[in-house]
Amino acid sequence: MVENWYTGIVTKIVDATHNTRRFWIKIPELERFDFKPGQFVTLDLPIHEKKNKRWRSYSIASHPDGSNEIELVIVLLEGGAxxxxxxxxxxxxxxxxxxxxxxxxxxPETLETEIFFICTGTGIAPFRAMSHYLKNHAIPHNGIHLLFGSRYEKDLLYADEMRQLEQSFPGFHYIPTLSRQEDWNGRKGYVHSIYEEMLQDKRPANFYLCGWKNMIDEAKQRILAMGYDRKQIHQELYG
Incomplete structure (x- = not known):
């Protein structure tokens, strides 16, 4: 199958944190850009002669809304071309x-167990898309927990939006946890201790992991150690 390349126009750029930016991209040649929440796009950037060194993939942070515009949230990596x-x-x-x-x-088509979305940094992008999609389509579920790990409160992405979603979407729980900030009233430490604590009874659950390799590797190890099956772990690796 030949993948179509499109020309996208950047319609809006907003600084999200000191090192992350939100980019809205419209694809004029399509009436609507159809995708499933959790999917990504690949950009071909003029940064190298070799194709495979020019391509960068980013999860779509917006949910499918029938339009031809999507949002990406991108972190500025030190030395990242x-x-x-x-x-x-x-x-x-x-x-x-x-x-x-x-x-x-x-x-999956049907959500039969509780879902744990576990992420750090811009890894929240696919989960933001999924959460809005589930709410907008009133898809039955057994509880959704978004565990977002960050160092400081200033690094939390979409925090106000996720708190509003928690108020308006029954069964959706937003749990940010900070590893470095002292004057924080929410959860402290790393995301791993949260799902371990919540699932002490080993009830059925599915885990979706998105972020840097270290976090994903550690989460997989801990979830398996808790007695869950590999099939219950789904991941999207960044970097």
């Missing part, structure tokens, strides 16, 4: 070459 280009060269009105949607990090 792709994110440096996006932060320094891309403005509202800039064009980006992209293809997609791609990826199989998506929810």
């Amino acid at each position: 792709g994110s440096t280009y996006l932060f320094n060269e891309i403005r509202e009105g800039s064009e980006l070459t992209l293809r997609g949607p791609l990826g199989v990090f998506v929810l």
Whole structure:
């Protein structure tokens, strides 16, 4: 199957935190950009002669709404050629070459167990898309827990939006946890202790992990050690 490349126009850019930015991209040649929550797009950036060194993939942070516009949330990586280009060269009105949607990090048709979304940093992107989608389509579920690990409160992405979602979406729980901030009234430490504590009774659950390799590796190890099966762990690796 030949993947279509499209020309996207950047319609809006907003700084989310000191090192993350939200980019809205419209694909004028499509009437609607259809994707499943959790999928990603690949950008072809003019940063190298070799194709495979120019491609950068980002999870779609917005939920499918029938339009031809999507949102990406991108962190500026020290020494990262792709994110440096996006932060320094891309403005509202800039064009980006992209293809997609791609990826199989998506929810099953029916949610039969509790779901644990576990993420750090921009790894929240697919879970933001999934959570809004589940709410908007009133999809039956048995509890959704979004565990978002960060160092400081200033690094939390979509925090106000997730708190509002928690108020308006029954059974959805937003649990941010900070590892470095002293004057924080919420959960402290790392995300791992939270799901271990919540699942002491080993009740049925499915785990969706998104973020950097270290966090995912540790989560997988701990979840398996708790007695869950590999089939209950789904992951999207960044970097």
